[in-house]
Amino acid sequence: xxxxxxxxxxxxxxxxxxxxxxxxxxxxxxxxxxxxxxxxxxxxxxxxxxxxxxxxxxxxxxxxxxxxxxxxxxxxxxxxxxxxxxxxxxxxxxxxxxxxxxxxxxxxxxxxxxxxxxxxxxxxxxxxxxxxxxxxxxxxxxxxxxxxxxxxxxxxxxxxxxxxxxxxxxxxxxxxxxxxxxxxxxxxxxxxxxxxxxxxxxxxxxxxxxxxxxxxxxxxxxxxxxxxxxxxxxxxxxxxxxxxxxxxxxxxxxxxxxxxxxxxxxxxxxxxxxxxxxxxxxxxxxxxxxxxxxxxxxxxxxxxx
Amino acid sequence: xxxxxxxxxxxxxxxxxxxxxxxxxxxxxxxxxxxxxxxxxxxxxxxxxxxxxxxxxxxxxxxxxxxxxxxxxxxxxxxxxxxxxxxxxxxxxxxxxxxxxxxxxxxxxxxxxxxxxxxxxxxxxxxxxxxxxxxxxxxxxxxxxxxxxxxxxxxxxxxxxxxxxxxxxxxxxxxxxxxxxxxxxxxxxxxxxxxxxxxxxxxxxxxxxxxxxxxxxxxxxxxxxxxxxxxxxxxxxxxxxxxxxxxxxxxxxxxxxxxxxxxxxxxxxxxxxxxxxxxxxxxxxxxxxxxxxxxxxxxxxxxxxxxxxxxxxxxxxxxxxxxxxxxxxxxxxxxxxxxxxxxxxxxxxxxxxxxxxxxxxxxxxxxxxxxxxxxxxxxxxxxxxxxxxxxxxxxxxxxxxxxxxxxxxxxxxxxxxxxxxxxxxxxxxxxxxxxxxxxxxxxxxxxxxxxxxxxxxxxxxxxxxxxxxxxxxxxxxxxxxxxxxxxxxxxxxxxxxxxxxxxxxxxxxxxxxxxxxxxxxxxxxxxxxxxxxxxxxxxxxxxxxxxxxxxxxxxxxxxxxxxxxxxxxxxxxxxxxxxxxxxxxxxxxxxxxxxxxxxxxxxxxxxxxxxxxxxxxxxxxxxxxxxxxxxxxxxxxxxxxxxxxxxxxxxxxxxx
Numbered sequence: 001x002x003x004x005x006x007x008x009x010x011x012x013x014x015x016x017x018x019x020x021x022x023x024x025x026x027x028x029x030x031x032x033x034x035x036x037x038x039x040x041x042x043x044x045x046x047x048x049x050x051x052x053x054x055x056x057x058x059x060x061x062x063x064x065x066x067x068x069x070x071x072x073x074x075x076x077x078x079x080x081x082x083x084x085x086x087x088x089x090x091x092x093x094x095x096x097x098x099x100x101x102x103x104x105x106x107x108x109x110x111x112x113x114x115x116x117x118x119x120x121x122x123x124x125x126x127x128x129x130x131x132x133x134x135x136x137x138x139x140x141x142x143x144x145x146x147x148x149x150x151x152x153x154x155x156x157x158x159x160x161x162x163x164x165x166x167x168x169x170x171x172x173x174x175x176x177x178x179x180x181x182x183x184x185x186x187x188x189x190x191x192x193x194x195x196x197x198x199x200x201x202x203x204x205x206x207x208x209x210x211x212x213x214x215x216x217x218x219x220x221x222x223x224x225x226x227x228x229x230x231x232x233x234x235x236x237x238x239x240x241x242x243x244x245x246x247x248x249x250x251x252x253x254x255x256x257x258x259x260x261x262x263x264x265x266x267x268x269x270x271x272x273x274x275x276x277x278x279x280x281x282x283x284x285x286x287x288x289x290x291x292x293x294x295x296x297x298x299x300x301x302x303x304x305x
Numbered sequence: 306x307x308x309x310x311x312x313x314x315x316x317x318x319x320x321x322x323x324x325x326x327x328x329x330x331x332x333x334x335x336x337x338x339x340x341x342x343x344x345x346x347x348x349x350x351x352x353x354x355x356x357x358x359x360x361x362x363x364x365x366x367x368x369x370x371x372x373x374x375x376x377x378x379x380x381x382x383x384x385x386x387x388x389x390x391x392x393x394x395x396x397x398x399x400x401x402x403x404x405x406x407x408x409x410x411x412x413x414x415x416x417x418x419x420x421x422x423x424x425x426x427x428x429x430x431x432x433x434x435x436x437x438x439x440x441x442x443x444x445x446x447x448x449x450x451x452x453x454x455x456x457x458x459x460x461x462x463x464x465x466x467x468x469x470x471x472x473x474x475x476x477x478x479x480x481x482x483x484x485x486x487x488x489x490x491x492x493x494x495x496x497x498x499x500x501x502x503x504x505x506x507x508x509x510x511x512x513x514x515x516x517x518x519x520x521x522x523x524x525x526x527x528x529x530x531x532x533x534x535x536x537x538x539x540x541x542x543x544x545x546x547x548x549x550x551x552x553x554x555x556x557x558x559x560x561x562x563x564x565x566x567x568x569x570x571x572x573x574x575x576x577x578x579x580x581x582x583x584x585x586x587x588x589x590x591x592x593x594x595x596x597x598x599x600x601x602x603x604x605x606x607x608x609x610x611x612x613x614x615x616x617x618x619x620x621x622x623x624x625x626x627x628x629x630x631x632x633x634x635x636x637x638x639x640x641x642x643x644x645x646x647x648x649x650x651x652x653x654x655x656x657x658x659x660x661x662x663x664x665x666x667x668x669x670x671x672x673x674x675x676x677x678x679x680x681x682x683x684x685x686x687x688x689x690x691x692x693x694x695x696x697x698x699x700x701x702x703x704x705x706x707x708x709x710x711x712x713x714x715x716x717x718x719x720x721x722x723x724x725x726x727x728x729x730x731x732x733x734x735x736x737x738x739x740x741x742x743x744x745x746x747x748x749x750x751x752x753x754x755x756x757x758x759x760x761x762x763x764x765x766x767x768x769x770x771x772x773x774x775x776x777x778x779x780x781x782x783x784x785x786x787x788x789x790x791x792x793x794x795x796x797x798x799x800x801x802x803x804x805x806x807x808x809x810x811x812x813x814x815x816x817x818x819x820x821x822x823x824x825x826x827x828x829x830x831x832x833x834x835x836x837x838x839x840x841x842x843x844x845x846x847x848x849x850x851x852x853x854x855x856x857x858x859x860x861x862x863x864x865x866x867x868x869x870x871x872x873x874x875x876x877x878x879x880x881x882x883x884x885x886x887x888x889x890x891x892x893x894x895x896x897x898x899x900x901x902x903x904x905x906x907x908x909x910x911x912x913x914x915x916x917x918x919x920x921x922x923x924x925x926x927x928x929x930x931x932x933x934x935x936x937x938x939x940x941x942x943x944x945x946x947x948x949x950x951x952x953x954x955x956x957x958x959x960x961x
Contacts, residue, residue, distance in 0.1 A: 049849050050852075054858050056858060093821050095824075097714070098831060118860055131886070134742045137741035141734050142734045145717060148730075302720075
């Protein structure tokens with residue numbers, strides 16, 4: 001493992017909790033409010049780790065293992081991305097499938113934990129999460145397929161660590177379309193507006209938040225932290241697709257990534273400020289749109305050659 | 306080869322022993338198990354040798370009969386399917402030995418054992434026969450013993466009906482196989498598979514007919530959409546160990562047939578490859594959607610077999626596209642994905658059916674809406690079922706992930722192949738969607754059956770069944786995990802089988818797919834990393850909790866203080882949002898009341914397609930009744946008339 005890989009991975013894992021803070025601050029500024037500090041999530045995590053846990057008498061081991069599995073799979077998924085713009089610490093043919101598979105495993109654990117509580121609210125959240133996650137998959141795989149066609153590879157490292165100079169111009173229109181699709185997927189996968197509203201206050205309107213309603217203490221800390229890391233990973237994919245980092249040195253490339261992630265945070269905050277959450281029955285159309293966009297990208301790439 | 310035949314005789318003999326020794330049940334049970342294990346081990350040995358890269362001499366019997374010698378051989382393809390048959394089959398047989406013993410009031414236990422071991426012996430013969438006559442004979446034995454195994458509990462109307470539908474479907478398929486081999490054989494010197502393969506390039510226009518007949522004839526057995534209509538009926542009605550072998554192994558003989566035809570014909574045309582690919586996509590999506598709509602656990606698992614056959618066909622389709630468009634990497638990856646998924650599905654699907662059998666045995670119901678909270682009473686069954694569920698969804702680090710990863714790679718590679726096959730890159734979206742839907746479906750099954758609170762008295766009282774019920778499941782779970790964390794174990798053998806089907810030297814295929822083979826070790830590393838990181842986090846949170854302590858309380862009900870088990874999310878309500886997205890193709894009818902919500906799922910193809918067609922056929926055949934008088938003289942007259950007509954035909958148009 002090269003030093004730049006360690007540095008990039010450590011930075012992303014340490015700075016990930018900043019991202020929700022940036023989003024919140026953007027929303028606050030746009031709404032003319034003071035808002036919580038940018039570092040709020042760090043404080044929340046520290047507080048939750050000190051606290052005890054209230055565990056429902058209905059639950060079994062599955063409920064208690066799920067947060068560790070969710071966090072563990074998310075962290076390992078981070079090792080599959082070339083965060084330093086050069087190469088991922090762990091890369092192999094078809095690792096893109098493993099990336100999606102690890103995230104799915106984490107989700108499976110959380111959904112089962114929600115059903116383990118026997119609460120109808122959490123069942124509802126789990127059902128909606130599973131529904132929208134299933135509909136996200138085609139768009140996600142088509143985005144990766146487009147990147148694969150553009151770079152002639154099935155591994156995330158060549159897909160995202162683009163070194164091509166002149167080729168980039170040829171693939172650029174398709175990559176922009178993939179970027180649009182990926183940004184919509186980022187919002188959907190991470191439970192942000194317009195698919196889900198993390199700031200909502202009514203259980204009936206929640207998706208992700210209601211699914212984890214019964215977790216508390218260190219378990220909730222794990223879920224919140226892993227959620228922030230997952231958002232950072234999707235942000236990193238988005239930045240890698242839209243900004244060719246081939247010309248930068250190792251440090252420059254990592255700085256570009258951090259700056260890019262900040263822009264992603266502001267962007268999500270902007271979207272959340274100007275849009276309302278979609279009606280649940282409209283969400284599938286939103287997700288189908290991501291698949292259609294990435295289909296266009298693939299057609300562009302296939303017809304170009 | 307001697308070992309293989311000895312194995313077949315021991316397998317068949319185990320059933321016979323179970324019948325002869327029926328007066329002494331304990332002795333019969335031991336003899337049955339012992340002989341069957343010995344038989345399976347005997348037949349497994351040569352298969353393992355061939356899978357490992359060795360060779361076994363073929364056997365030629367009855368060389369003088371018309372149609373050529375009866376050849377039995379173990380080539381890589383046969384060896385691979387022998388592993389599928391014996392691996393999953395032995396687990397199902399051992400489970401059945403215990404499961405049936407408690408079913409004495411529903412049917413004859415010794416006969417149930419006999420037909421099961423005959424089924425296993427027939428399966429071994431089906432995948433090793435290399436001539437048409439013994440192949441079809443074994444195929445028929447498999448179909449019939451399968452029928453009798455399914456209708457074990459023949460006092461139930463449902464079971465008899467399911468058995469009848471299965472019998473009609475399988476014989477319709479066999480009829481098409483007769484046509485297939487008849488057409489092909491008329492161009493060949495003899496009816497051995499080698500003879501047929503040699504005649505492959507003389508088929509001319511009949512080639513398309515042969516391929517279409519193969520797709521239909523073997524398709525009925527494999528059970529892809531829309532030929533799957535018999536499958537959920539039969540697999541749900543059968544005893545659990547029979548469901549396991551039907552879903553895990555018997556339907557795979559259809560896949561075997563298709564692979565065998567591709568091997569013998571070589572270079573399938575592009576239209577056929579595209580048809581297979583599209584059928585695979587349709588089966589995968591519709592299969593999992595229909596599964597999502599079920600709340601009978603065994604019907605649900607049966608529909609998942611339709612889905613997984615779809616995934617296998619996607620791999621086979623990409624492989625065939627690679628052959629048709631001369632893109633060898635595609636064919637190697639696609640075919641390897643298909644054969645590996647065949648093995649994996651056999652393992653985790655039998656595992657899931659055995660787990661479902663435990664649930665049925667412990668609670669007496671297959672209805673999801675009446676279960677819940679079984680994880681407390683049945684921890685081992687729950688753990689084993691969870692492994693199977695994660696495997697069938699295709700989550701790492703389990704075996705289902707490895708084979709789906711190969712199929713995904715084949716489709717990604719298609720995108721960069723610069724042949725017309727590049728369009729199959731859109732299959733990644735299909736496979737992604739199927740994975741997401743399967744995740745939702747198994748979250749539903751696991752959550753509703755094992756987690757939360759019991760929804761009925763039976764669920765409340767459920768306790769773990771005796772060790773005989775759980776050991777076969779544990780063995781299968783170990784295999785699922787083993788392949789998942791150490792894919793190198795199966796990748797090279799699967800690639801060798803793919804090379805055999807594609808007709809290229811094994812070394813070339815391994816060289817071509819070297820990135821995939823070396824990725825096997827990275828997957829092992831990934832699995833280890835995942836376990837270590839998750840374990841570390843678990844340890845840290847336990848440390849943090851040790852300081853701060855844990856309190857027990859009721860589940861948070863948003864202020865409502867008296868939640869009941871009935872208020873939990875049910876299987877129907879969990880699946881409702883997804884089913885609503887896909888609309889009428891799911892075949893679901895909703896029943897809403899003020900305080901309840903139910904869904905009823907229909908077998909659309911059977912009820913809207915096959916049965917109406919059947920009624921038309923029956924009305925038409927009623928017209929033929931008048932010639933059936935039951936008078937012997939009339940029948941003799943028919944015979945004489947037919948023979949005379951044939952003689953006249955021969956005299957006038959026949960060859961000299």
